[in-house]
Amino acid sequence: MTTKRKVSNLLALAVLSYLVQRPMHPYELGRTLRDNGDARSIRFNHGSLYMVVQQLARAGFIVGQETSREGQRPERTVYALTDAGRVELRDWLRELVEEPQHEYPHFVAALSLIAALPPSEAIVLLRRRLDRLGVQRAEVRALVDGALAGGVPGLFLIEEEYRLALLEAESSFVERLLGQITDPEIGWGRQWAEFHGEPAP
Numbered sequence: 001m002t003t004k005r006k007v008s009n010l011l012a013l014a015v016l017s018y019l020v021q022r023p024m025h026p027y028e029l030g031r032t033l034r035d036n037g038d039a040r041s042i043r044f045n046h047g048s049l050y051m052v053v054q055q056l057a058r059a060g061f062i063v064g065q066e067t068s069r070e071g072q073r074p075e076r077t078v079y080a081l082t083d084a085g086r087v088e089l090r091d092w093l094r095e096l097v098e099e100p101q102h103e104y105p106h107f108v109a110a111l112s113l114i115a116a117l118p119p120s121e122a123i124v125l126l127r128r129r130l131d132r133l134g135v136q137r138a139e140v141r142a143l144v145d146g147a148l149a150g151g152v153p154g155l156f157l158i159e160e161e162y163r164l165a166l167l168e169a170e171s172s173f174v175e176r177l178l179g180q181i182t183d184p185e186i187g188w189g190r191q192w193a194e195f196h197g198e199p200a201p
Helices: 010-019 026-035 046-058 083-098 106-116 119-149 154-182 189-195
Strands: 062-068 076-081
Touching: 010 026, 010 046, 010 062, 010 076, 010 083, 026 046, 026 076, 046 062, 046 076, 076 083, 119 154, 119 189, 154 189
Parallel strands: none
Antiparallel strands: 062 076
């Protein structure tokens, strides 16, 4: 059962996890998130990070320790994880690892409505998607192989391995879908094309 959380933005989970290491101010948290490649998994910007930090502080999961100023720069408050924040981090992570979530990917929405396009156009678009998936797979594979060669433990690359598995699964699906549309014997293309008043693909 999914728990209703005081702060539900996944960026908050990342902030809690990095504050386990040591207290940090938001600027340092942002730099750490970028340096560790978390922007590939969690969408954030300067404003959203500060907003999440404030939400976590209001919820009692983190607490400001000290505020400092360097030159003309704005004041920076260093935040530390509270005991409640440590409990929240582990409970939230357990839930995300254990329970599959229903998500709403854009491609699934497009597939549910794809019949609105003529099959001749859908085939072209799906083949382009397949090419782009191939490029993305190559990029992720290179990233993983390069990190492993550089001594990064595999444990810290599992999100990229998962991303690669999803890209491979989607590529296989699109290949099968193209076959289901274009197969002259059992494909859906003829009936679909007739609906749009065009010849079978």
